Amino acid sequence: MPRQHITTHIAILGCVCLGLLAYLFHLDQPVSVYAGTTSTAQDFDSPGSVSVVVNKQRPLGDPGYVPAVLIETGGISLRQEAAEAFAQMARDAEASGVAITAVSGFRTAESQARLHDAYTGRYGTEVAESISALPGQSEHQTGLAVDIGASGGECSLKACFEGTAPGAWAAANAQRYGFIIRYPAGAEHITGYAYEPWHLRYVGPDAAGKIHGAGITLEEYAGLYEPPSAPPSSAPGKNAVEPVP
Structure with a gap:
């Protein structure tokens, strides 16, 4: 030849x-099973990725992980991408007549452990597990999560926060800045945590828009959850406690 x-x-x-x-x-x-929410090009494993999925089944590889760069904004610290997005969101909300305050941002493994121990002592292990993460399992440790509140402290860290002006504004607009409500109502069996309308997680505008538009969780978007034929009932409300995963 x-x-x-x-x-x-x-x-x-x-x-x-x-x-x-x-x-x-x-x-x-x-690949997400939800139409229009493809997630094939994203990294859901690396702690340095804005798409990382951290939960009870997917703890950080390094329990003592600290982001390389943290930026102060509104009295808290976040990773640069999240900090810049939150600052812009807060400015735009204020221009609309709504004051959004930052309650909590980055937490070290040590501070997360103290919080979890405090909730365990106050409410018992079962309740504590539904409202607070162990160190290495908290999104706050990634520097990508921010708990927000109202300037007057109304319904701080309670489900009724959804009815406040900041809560309603964030629910309608946070995705435009790359944030999602990480623990939505009715998804306790997926996320592992009770409803938290104040807990925002930065995933970037594209992913946030798709997740918000489809009404799904980050786990579902990442293809890490298979919907059962008959979902279990939602966990009871939590207005009586102040959880901070």
């Missing part, structure tokens, strides 16, 4: 192999 034909065949075989590898790689990526 002429040399040029051999070279051509080798090139074709190489292209076929590369195409097969690309196809297999695509199949191995997490």
Whole structure:
């Protein structure tokens, strides 16, 4: 066989192999089962990724993880992307006549452990597990989560916060700045935590828009949750406690 034909065949075989590898790689990526919420190009594992999914089943690889860069905003610290987005959101809310304050941002593993121990002592293990994360399992440790409140302190860290002006404004607009309400009502069996209308998580504007538009959780968006045929009933309300996962 002429040399040029051999070279051509080798090139074709190489292209076929590369195409097969690309196809297999695509199949191995997490894809949301929800229409219009594809998530194939995002990193849900690395703590430095804005898309990282941290929950009880997916703790941080390093229990003592601290983001490389933290920026102060509104009296709290967040990762730069989240800090800049929150500052802009707060300014725009204020321009609309709504004052959104920052209650809590980045927490070290040590401070998270103290909070969890305090809730365990106050409410018992079962309730504490539904309202507070263990160190290494909290989104606050990533620097991408911010708890918000009203300037007057109305319904602070309670489900009734959804009825306040800041709560309603955030529910309608936070996704425009890259934030989602991380623990929505009725999703306790997915997220592992009770409803928290004040807990915002930065995932970036594109992902936040898709998650908000589809009415799903970050777990569902990442393809990490398979809907059962009959979802369990929601956990009881939590107005009587002040959870801070």
